[in-house]
Amino acid sequence: MKRSRPRPQVRPPGQNLDSFLDVLTNTVGVMIFVCLFASLTAAVSPALVRTPIARETRKQVYFFECRENRAIPLEEDQAGEAIDRHLRRITENPFADARQIQQQLESFRHSTRYYNVRLNLVHSQGQPILQTLFEPRDRTAGEFFSTLEKPTSNFRRTLDRLSPSQHSLVFFVRPDSFDCFRAARAIAWRSGFDVGWEPMAEGRAIIFVSGGGRRVTVQ
Template sequence: MARRRSQIGGMNLDSLMDTLTNVVGILLIILIFTVLSGADAVKRIKNFVDEISAGQLQKTQAESAELRKLLEQYRDQLAALEAATPDASTNIDKAKQTAEQLRAELEKLAKSQIDPAALAAQIAERQKRVQELEGQLLEQQKQIASLKARLADTVASGPDKDAKIVNLPDPKDAPQGTSGIIFLCRGGQLVPLDTPGLQAKAMEIVKSAARAVIRQDRLDCEKLTDLFEKRFVGDRYCQLKVRIGGDARPYLAVFPRKDAGLNALELQKPTSLFARGLREMNPQKQFVDFRVWGDSFDAYLEARNAAARRGILAGWIPYSANAEYWIGFPGDFKLLCLGKEPPPPAAPAPAPGGPAKPPPPPDVVD
């Protein structure tokens, strides 16, 4: 019986050894796979690290620094917004108060009764009154200009400095055989007017664009007007624009160029261009003819005084603020504007009972 138990014990140990052998084998296999997987992971990590260049690393560091900087800025802005919250609340309250005031004013306007027809009548009446006052003002300006022109000719005489002899202007016809040299006093300055030269400049434009502006022996004045608006036509002192007259003919409106002439202070200098021009004039054959706007009366007085000191006669014509100075095209240019017709000739007036009145003088000096 004892021997049988010994056989059973040996069989149990063999089974145990087989089991242990299998377990150890499985563990070895698992260990081998684990080591291989770890080696592959280390290899992949090493390859990834090797692929990162120095430039990429530097770029990443710069981006990190920029992100930190932005984070600090946002923190500062957040702090500023938190600090400005009371002011913003105050501004909102002020805006609400202003809105309430505007709403109240709108309600007042809505309640007011306004008659559009009555308002239009009042405006028309006031416009008529304004036109009347402007006419009166223009007449007064002419009277004042005439008085100033007389005062400009005042000279001192005798040992008494307070004693003055006033030479009053005496309007009269220009001496026969003399011609006037025109100067424009506008925009606070005095500029000479070269009528023949400006007419020649205008004709150059007409001839260069003849195919576009001349049709059926007529002048397309609208196209010519646009042409003069789009390009500069004139000289160093004046610029030209085209205007259509009531006689269906084109005219040239003359505008002094800005800062092209002499102001009142410059005209006081004996070395000015105007003073040099006066020295070249012949008082026996020429006189100065001023065209004067109200904004340049001081320049006109200085120029007139300079002419008087040289013994040169002078005449002047005042212009209203919005008036334009026109000159015609050369005399041989006879074309009328396309689509325009001159007015019919006026009927001859009946012969007066007395002698015929003499025609007005073409040139007047004072």
């Protein structure tokens, strides 16, 4: 009698996962590439800051100049009071002719803390225009932008004596002083002031003219 031999067990063929691994590897690779691309794009892309729409203001305007990354108040209100007094003295003489009036106007001199102020009479298309010129007394005057935040800074003390409901701030900004302007504007906005600005080319004089001009806008 033959003895039966044990029949070897035949296992079913195992499942091939090579295709799944290929798909998983490709997916992870794509995700890594996307993350790297997003990181590099965020690193080199500029941050966008929304600027409020400009609008006209009816408030009294207080002017600053940003030069060499320093903030300098023009103190145009003090100069304006001195000019008004000078003009009243001129009008007290009803017999002065045009040449005498021009000489008296251009004889005006006034100094604020940071500027020498003078008047200049010019004619455009037959109309007299009175110019008020602000000339710096010291090129290094004013406060460096990194000190504006200090409560004891002249800039902060100037804002403390002004009222956001009655005053707006306007900055004449030189090409080298946008860091100063942004720092000053941030402080002014936190204090509730409307702020306007005008780019000013290097070496261009700050001149106000009679009869108005471009309307002052703020943000």
